[in-house]
Amino acid sequence: MEEEYTLDDPTLLLQAASDFGHHPGVHSDASAKAFLHRFPLPVIINGCKNREVAKGFFMVRGWGKQKGSFSEVGCCVQTEDNRGFGFGEYFLEESRSSREMVMEETGKEFGFWEDLWWGDQPLGTQYPRLFRVVVDKNISISSVLGPSRPFSWNLNFRRNLSDSEIEDLEGLMRSLDDLYLSPSVPDARLWPLSSSGLFSVKSFFLALSQSSGSPQNFPSKFVWNSQVPFKVKSFVWLVAHKKVNTNDMLQVRRPYKALSPDICILCMKHGESADHLFLHCSLTIGLWHRLFQLAKMDWVPPRSIYDMMSIKFKGFDNSKRGIVLWQVANIALIRVVWWERNARIFEDKARNSEFLWDSIVFLASLWAFCSKAFKGIPLNVIQLDWIAVCTP
Template structure:
């Protein structure tokens, strides 16, 4: 069930996500639209078009009216910098931003939204609901499939990872959060991203090779997290066996993320052998206790001889 709370400014969380993803703000008096956060000059928020300027902004949640006040038709922009733009990149972004803002003028009308996916004007709850249920919350146009026999914490983690909503280093840097370096927290060789962490990292590659050997399935090659989630689709196995292997894959991803955090925050170094052993034991415990057909002993589980087959 998606979170439907409110943001700090009182706007509904899901509605705001839907508008930012598939809506465009039409500026009126500028008191409702967020200058940096909402897409109003184009389909992309200004914080993404001008990241250097966004870093310099002191009030990142300011409204359009805060930056473009109504001054008798004047197009003056009232900035609020931490320090005035000085680097070549900052100056270039400032020039481009002024060009975009040159034709902007406020009116006495209230700010409104236009839903880009529909022919009609304005925003409706139905449009947002269709967006929530549609392709936006999906991986390669396939809605994330919930695994019933593993804990919710693993499912929620995997759902967030599939949307690239976990705090990998590249995601933190994209949000202007300082990290010591952007390299993978496990291998330290490549820039850390969701796709690298669960497919390209040597720890992940070793994990998938070991799991394929344990589950008696062909060795598989993945290049992104979506490949990991869809790897079972073309295998000629029963739906029950695929359901069990799907849960094991999710547990493996969750364990990789936990090992990454342990190394970064606690200095604990894990090996692929230890990670695979943890996946086997956790999956056995959860399958035996939570699956309706989970009557199996440890020896058969280690050989992947399942009673449900």
């Protein structure tokens, strides 16, 4: 049979994705799928004689090697018997927050314990004590329950069950009492976060954004809309999430090493953390007080540096220039404090607060000078009087 394609030549597309995925230094599983997601989906390939041939076509290119990777999402290969499969396991298998759901008909394709097919969680999560002692954690649904009712319950455990585990097993058997499998209908995966049942990056992003564990009201405008270099924005993002290498974080990452001394190098009084270093340290708080005095504002230091970024201070007026200069001044202060901390640790050099303040003024003025809001205003004029240049 002559093959027909919905694109000009999907074979070339797939080969290009394969070459892209096998480029030196690029992980094939993630990058190839990211490449194919740039194109309209699904890409349908007709004329494939059987499922195994098509599956092998992808397997030799490094895709679909993980269990459960062939699913009804992403790029779909359609065989003559209309049993479509594709790949999307990078999103589905790598992150359980995606909450993929298996629509079970025969039960041959998916795992009894690890796939989400009954209830709101995988059975391995619902019954962790049973999951710990089961011999085959990857056993399929049909292998456990059998082809028809009554279920065979082929569950092999490594040892005799305790009383509490027997109660869990009874609860599991009762919960599946109303389950019926249809041997004539093939299994399929359903993406519950979209109405179509197909995976989309947008639905996954919205689910992650709305999850209870994500930070609420993150100061994204303060971080990403500020007129500073991108690497500085990235650094401030790390500071907000407390991911910079302060002593407390280094101790968490290397618990077997004792940091000596575990103390803030700027004040030599308290332990070093992101909140202390960038906000509560006596040297840093003096710089913050000076900035707020320049803006003629009374303030009370917030609890954390995250809160500091989230609070919408009036700063240098509500004009466009005032907003830009206030943002870059805050970020310049954070950046200069980090530079001073590293200089004292790695170079054994210490500068006084007056020198640090002059560095903040210069750096903030330079970033403001490079922004559109201050176009046409000389750098020395901006440095001379922040209040004057922000006044309409």
